[in-house]
Amino acid sequence: MSFRTTPSAFDYVEDVSPGSGALPPRAWYASSDAKTLSLDGTWRFRLSATADAEDESFAEEGYDPAGWAEVTVPGHWVLQGEGAFGLPIYTNHLYPFPVDPPHVPTENPTGDHLRVFDLPEDWPALSEGGAVIRFDGVESCARVWLNGTDLGDFKGSRLAHEFAVGHLLKPKGNVLAVRVHQWSAGSYLEDQDQWWLPGIFREVTLLHRPAGSALDFFVHASYDHLTGEGTLRVDSDVDGRVLVPALDIDVATGESVTALVAPWSAESPRLYDGELVTEGERIPLRIGFRTVALEDGLIKVNGKAILFKGVNRHEWHPEKGRTLDLATMREDVLLMKRHNINAVRTSHYPPHPAFLDLCDEYGLWVVDECDLETHGFTEQEWRDNPVDDDRWTPALLDRAARMVERDKNHPSIVFWSLGNEAGTGRGLTAMAEWIHGRDASRLVHYEGDWNCRDTDVYSRMYADHAEVEQIGKELDGGTLGRRKLPFIQCEYGHAMGNGPGGIADYQELFEKYERLQGGFIWEWIDHGVTHPELGYAYGGDFGEELHDGNFVCDGLIFPDRTPSPGLVEYKKVIEPVSFEGSDGTVRVTNKYDFADLSALAFEWSYQVDGETVEAGTLSVPALAPGESADLKLPEPPAHVDGSETRWTVRALLAADTAWAPKDHVVAWGQFPAVAGVRPSLVPSASPVREERLITLGPATFDGRTGALRTVGGVAVENPRLDVWRATTDNDDGTEWKSGLRYSTLWRTLGLHRMRHRLVGVELESQALVVRTRVAPAAREVGLATEYRWTSDGSRLKLTVSVTPEGQWTVPLPRLGVRLGLSAVDSSVDSSVDEVTWFGGGPGEAYPDTRAASEVGRWSATVEELQTPYLRPQENGARADVRWLELGGLRIEGDPEFSFAARRWTTEQLDAATHLTDLVAGETLWVNLDHRHHGIGTASCGPGVLPQYHLLAEPAEFSFVFSEVSG
Ligand code: IPT
Numbered sequence: 002m003s004f005r006t007t008p009s010a011f012d013y014v015e016d017v018s019p020g021s022g023a024l025p026p027r028a029w030y031a032s033s034d035a036k037t038l039s040l041d042g043t044w045r046f047r048l049s050a051t052a053d054a055e056d057e058s059f060a061e062e063g064y065d066p067a068g069w070a071e072v073t074v075p076g077h078w079v080l081q082g083e084g085a086f087g088l089p090i091y092t093n094h095l096y097p098f099p100v101d102p103p104h105v106p107t108e109n110p111t112g113d114h115l116r117v118f119d120l121p122e123d124w125p126a127l128s129e130g131g132a133v134i135r136f137d138g139v140e141s142c143a144r145v146w147l148n149g150t151d152l153g154d155f156k157g158s159r160l161a162h163e164f165a166v167g168h169l170l171k172p173k174g175n176v177l178a179v180r181v182h183q184w185s186a187g188s189y190l191e192d193q194d195q196w197w198l199p200g201i202f203r204e205v206t207l208l209h210r211p212a213g214s215a216l217d218f219f220v221h222a223s224y225d226h227l228t229g230e231g232t233l234r235v236d237s238d239v240d241g242r243v244l245v246p247a248l249d250i251d252v253a254t255g256e257s258v259t260a261l262v263a264p265w266s267a268e269s270p271r272l273y274d275g276e277l278v279t280e281g282e283r284i285p286l287r288i289g290f291r292t293v294a295l296e297d298g299l300i301k302v303n304g305k306a307i308l309f310k311g312v313n314r315h316e317w318h319p320e321k322g323r324t325l326d327l328a329t330m331r332e333d334v335l336l337m338k339r340h341n342i343n344a345v346r347t348s349h350y351p352p353h354p355a356f357l358d359l360c361d362e363y364g365l366w367v368v369d370e371c372d373l374e375t376h377g378f379t380e381q382e383w384r385d386n387p388v389d390d391d392r393w394t395p396a397l398l399d400r401a402a403r404m405v406e407r408d409k410n411h412p413s414i415v416f417w418s419l420g421n422e423a424g425t426g427r428g429l430t431a432m433a434e435w436i437h438g439r440d441a442s443r444l445v446h447y448e449g450d451w452n453c454r455d456t457d458v459y460s461r462m463y464a465d466h467a468e469v470e471q472i473g474k475e476l477d478g479g480t481l482g483r484r485k486l487p488f489i490q491c492e493y494g495h496a497m498g499n500g501p502g503g504i505a506d507y508q509e510l511f512e513k514y515e516r517l518q519g520g521f522i523w524e525w526i527d528h529g530v531t532h533p534e535l536g537y538a539y540g541g542d543f544g545e546e547l548h549d550g551n552f553v554c555d556g557l558i559f560p561d562r563t564p565s566p567g568l569v570e571y572k573k574v575i576e577p578v579s580f581e582g583s584d585g586t587v588r589v590t591n592k593y594d595f596a597d598l599s600a601l602a603f604e605w606s607y608q609v610d611g612e613t614v615e616a617g618t619l620s621v622p623a624l625a626p627g628e629s630a631d632l633k634l635p636e637p638p639a640h641v642d643g644s645e646t647r648w649t650v651r652a653l654l655a656a657d658t659a660w661a662p663k664d665h666v667v668a669w670g671q672f673p674a675v676a677g678v679r680p681s682l683v684p685s686a687s688p689v690r691e692e693r694l695i696t697l698g699p700a701t702f703d704g705r706t707g708a709l710r711t712v713g714g715v716a717v718e719n720p721r722l723d724v725w726r727a728t729t730d731n732d733d734g735t736e737w738k739s740g741l742r743y744s745t746l747w748r749t750l751g752l753h754r755m756r757h758r759l760v761g762v763e764l765e766s767q768a769l770v771v772r773t774r775v776a777p778a779a780r781e782v783g784l785a786t787e788y789r790w791t792s793d794g795s796r797l798k799l800t801v802s803v804t805p806e807g808q809w810t811v812p813l814p815r816l817g818v819r820l821g822l823s824a825v826d827s828s829v830d831s832s833v834d835e836v837t838w839f840g841g842g843p844g845e846a847y848p849d850t851r852a853a854s855e856v857g858r859w860s861a862t863v864e865e866l867q868t869p870y871l872r873p874q875e876n877g878a879r880a881d882v883r884w885l886e887l888g889g890l891r892i893e894g895d896p897e898f899s900f901a902a903r904r905w906t907t908e909q910l911d912a913a914t915h916l917t918d919l920v921a922g923e924t925l926w927v928n929l930d931h932r933h934h935g936i937g938t939a940s941c942g943p944g945v946l947p948q949y950h951l952l953a954e955p956a957e958f959s960f961v962f963s964e965v966s967g
Pocket residue numbers: 093193194349421422462463492495523552555941
């Protein structure tokens with residue numbers, strides 16, 4: 002490894018070593034009695050363009066930081082100072098600097114941070130014990146001085162580092178100086194798909210260490226599911242006693258004790274409060290007894306195979322970046338629990354330790370991942386990858402140890418993950434060996450190891466359904482080692498923009514094959530950055546030289562943490578109770594791994610034309626996991642001819658829990674009782690040609706083109722065939738297997754600029770027939786489209802027949818009609834903004850994202866119908882609609898249809914790059930779709946499954962329009 006020819010005081014920046022001077026890693030805990038002093042708050046701050054622009058004199062006592070700015074710690078400096086301190090950079094896997102390890106650019110933003118502090122009055126005498134300063138997270142490399150003494154330097158941004166400072170402290174006027182470099186050798190190991198955000202972004206704390214205080218300790222708490230006993234042993238560097246009052250435990254450290262206990266699981270996260278008491282301090286413990294094992298080729302906890310219904314979580318806040326407060330972390334956990342999520346992969350670094358406390362407390366299985374990713378080396382076929390270069394191994398082992406030691410006392414952690422997307426190499430093997438040796442009570446995960454040399458699970462990302470099924474059937478081959486292992490998808494269902502599609506189909510596979518133990522949706526939250534002009538910024542919005550656009554916005558929740566339709570869908574797909582109905586009975590199945598159904602209450606209701614007419618409670622036995630019961634539903638009310646009826650059954654929380662109140666809906670199911678009748682219209686009116694118009698029943702048409710003009714008093718911009726949708730991020734993605742990108746195929750063919758040639762307008766005795774050919778310029782293919790209008794005098798029916806002509810080789814984005822309701826001024830009459838429908842709702846649904854769509858009566862304003870994907874794209878369609886009322890019109894469909902309504906056109910939606918580009922116009926644009934192409938997840942991974950393709954085939958569909966009375 003070559004360094005600068007002249008040794009300099011800044012060599013540590015490009016040194017592959019993890020640093021020097023820090024204390025060995027240890028458990029992260031909050032003592033009950035040892036004093037701490039938070040050093041968070043306002044620090045003085047000076048930004049330099051290079052690592053060596055300024056000397057070290059700022060660290061000396063008495064230095065006057067006159068002229069320095071201020072920053073808030075914890076925080077990222079690029080998110081403060083309104084641009085004066087530089088700007089965020091987003092790249093997915095590309096290093097935003099030359100791949101020239103371990104060197105980093107000379108332009109290396111360097112933030113000098115200064116903080117002067119006094120010890121509080123009640124701080125113990127300086128002769129009593131020592132003290133450490135702990136940094137919980139600094140990106141990417143820091144050097145630290147206290148009172149002019151150089152303490153050392155460190156890398157490993159999302160890991161804790163401590164320095165012994167007791168001998169340097171003074172009662173007053175302590176000067177803590179921290180120099181932080183944005184780029185360092187460590188940056189090569191931190192190429193995660195996220196914003197590059199330098200700064201002291203987690204807390205800085207001074208911890209008193211009384212004489213006789215515990216240094217490090219390891220809580221071993223296992224559970225024997227055969228005897229119901231838990232065994233506890235706390236190994237401690239400093240001898241002491243371990244107390245667990247609820248279990249009458251009072252035992253020396255290092256000694257094992259066994260007691261009858263309730264086990265910990267993500268479903269029932271039983272924690273026992275305990276205490277570790279050493280001569281110098283008392284430390285609260287929260288003990289969860291559980292045993293994680295690889296047994297019979299399965300991941301088992303407490304003797305049972307578990308199914309991960311997980312999500313990948315980056316730490317994100319739209320204003321604060323990766324600086325998260327406790328309330329935000331709790332919000333994440335509560336949202337996950339309320340959406341039936343039972344597992345988190347801490348992609349791709351150990352999270353703030355408080356998040357793990359919350360996982361212990363509320364119950365989530367955790368895959369704790371090391372702060373390691375070298376993805377950018379893929380650009381050079383992984384040459385010089387640090388994980389396969391012994392010189393970097395100490396840094397890798399340091400990272401592994403800092404993760405395991407910091408987090409080892411969390412019962413929620415079941416897997417240690419070596420990192421993400423780092424190729425393969427000896428360094429990873431060394432990490433896995435070290436981890437296995439240090440903690441045999443958990444399993445090791447790493448996705449890049451397809452031969453499973455170092456890992457205890459076969460893990461993949463974005464494998465398509467067919468391959469997952471092969472793996473489930475154990476027909477995937479692989480090394481001997483791999484064949485014995487269970488399978489998880491550590492990433493699947495890329496939640497970028499509209500989608501992910503096809504997750505219900507994955508879940509079916511996970512539930513069908515024992516070897517498949519579930520997966521983790523990519524990812525939890527959109528990393529949009531609050532921006533004054535753009536609403537939320539994404540890659541490129543800060544003028545980055547290299548960036549990956551909105552690929553950073555691929556979460557199940559929006560940056561403000563409102564759930565996106567993807568999360569609502571996921572909640573439904575992974576619900577822990579299922580309902581299947583037939584013939585007056587409902588089969589209820591418990592899909593939990595551990596819990597019976599006693600925590601849930603059940604309700605039935607009966608809907609007539611989408612409105613609940615009767616409801617009651619359903620008594621369901623406390624079924625054990627995996628058990629089903631067939632329960633009789635009550636006698637339904639007498640059927641009214643022509644009405645459509647269905648049952649809805651729900652499982653609700655029977656009582657308040659830590660994560661949701663009583664009556665929170667956990668699962669639901671619906672099944673039809675009596676099918677409805679399709680709208681019928683017996684044509685009786687005849688079209689009449691007047692001067693420039695044609696009239697038919699309540700409608701008028703353009704006399705020359707046959708275009709609809711009015712229905713009763715409602716002015717209508719002609720409904721005509723529409724096949725285009727503002728392409729979604731998934732349409733814009735490249736399918737992994739086929740290499741196809743549908744939006745390119747569609748645009749190349751010209752589906753976004755179809756022309757409508759009028760072939761003929763014919764007045765039949767009881768119909769107005771308009772024939773057209775809809776086709777793109779430059780192409781031979783087209784859609785012969787006939788609009789047949791009929792009326793019974795008061796209502797108007799449109800039947801659209803479409804016949805593809807020429808050789809269609811691609812599916813259509815959508816097939817339906819688009820119409821405009823013109824000149825409705827919502828500022829004058831806000832009722833035009835109200836939409837009511839009978840069909841799927843309340844949220845959007847597409848062919849492969851419609852599990853959570855519930856048939857009923859719904860209403861919403863036009864604004865509420867929009868899903869605010871950060872990069873605007875097709876959204877907001879409601880599926881399975883029987884009828885719809887909006888803008889004074891009632892529209893009934895035959896067959897059921899899907900609709901979307903917006904105050905901008907599809908073209909405007911398609912052209913917009915940020916939500917702020919969308920400006921409401923006067924026309925309400927309405928799409929009535931016969932069908933949509935599926936959504937898929939090709940923004941990263943497989944595309945739309947064949948059964949959800951919208952093929953260009955002959956189709957016929959109709960709508961009945963009438964004016965809404967009153
Ligand atoms: C995968 C990454 O692990 C993850 O960090 C994220 O970038 C995701 O893709 C896409 O958003 S890597 C990819 C090669 C599958």
